[in-house]
Amino acid sequence: MKKISLGDQVSICYEGETVLDALLRDNIDIPNSCRQGACQSCMARSLDVEPPAASQSGLKDVLRKQKHFLACLCYPEQDMAITLSQQPAFFTEGMVIDKKPLNQETLLLAVECKDPLDYHAGQFVNLKRADGLTRSYSIANSRAHDKKLTFHIRRLAGGRFSEWVHQELLVGDKIAVSDPQGLCYYLPNKPEQNMLLIGTGSGLAPLAGIIAEALQQGHTGDIYLFHGSREMDGLYWIEEMLELERQYPNFHYTPCVSRGDSPKGVAIGRANEVALSQLPNLKGWRVYLCGHPEMVNQTKRQAYLNGANLQDIYADAFHVASTSLD
Secondary structure (H helix, E strand, O other), X not given: OEEEEEOOEEEEEOOOOOHHHHHHHOOOOOOOOOOOOOOOOOEEEEOOOOOOHHHHOOOXXXXXXOOEEEHHHOOOOOOEEEEOOOOOOOEEEEEEEEEXXXXXXXXXXXEEEOOOOOOOOOOEEEEXXXXXXXEEEEOOOOOOOOOEEEEEEEOOOOOHHHHHHHHOOOOOOEEEEEOOEOXXXXXXXXXXXXXXXXXXXXXXXXXXXXXXXXXXXXXXXXXXXXXXXXXXXXXXXXXXXXXXXXXXXXXXXXXXXXXXXXXXXXXXXXXXXXXXXXXXXXXXXXXXXXXXXXXXXXXXXXXXXXXXOHHHEEEEEOOOXXXXXX
């Protein structure tokens, strides 16, 4: 028999029993439905040991990396300490060390944290000001710096937090930074896999971090980035991405605008439509989508129809005021 610790509760899992069986016998309220690993409603996370491989069947790589498992498939091989839900966010103190415009509506905010953070490029954190107002922003840099985080903060009409960052937050000011969250990030387990990244607006932030980390890790598969905006003044980091393209033969960058004229090298059309027209066969590819929720949802469906495995599609939809797709 094995001990399953859930907070202060300890359940005994007997031979031939799953973790779900043991928890339900002790009247612990754990969501469950099919009990065959299909619905994934009984997902839990190990806080110490690696879960049995069979209990992670069907989970995304990033979930397996974080020791998530399905309680209905888990026949524990040793004692386990587990959790059934996200733990309350831990905040560390951060100090603003840089703030500069990226374009007319987006700025780069750099924060140095008091404590190192264990994060993956592409994850997000919650930033909290002194009065408790909190917003989520994606990390735009790779893991090369464990204390310094950069963010692309887009000013939203009527956005209390973004307006405050743009207008009032100063270099040297303190801001609270939560522990990293989210599953839209790079893992170096398949360096030969081709990658497609599509972002709109400040959705470039997590994608830039993912690309930087992939290249630093020696990713050998082709990496395609399509970054879109309505007009040219909504794009940014064009020269930086072009320089990256010159340095790495396997990195390919296409800026896109959906309205007005565009200079040479900038595609006309929505980023997702341009990308999928150029790359119609995504079988075996890993896909990252960041930006407007409708764009993300539409492109996720289309990428799947174009051959991408759902487990290889990572999406981070931003909640924005605009109803435009780009």
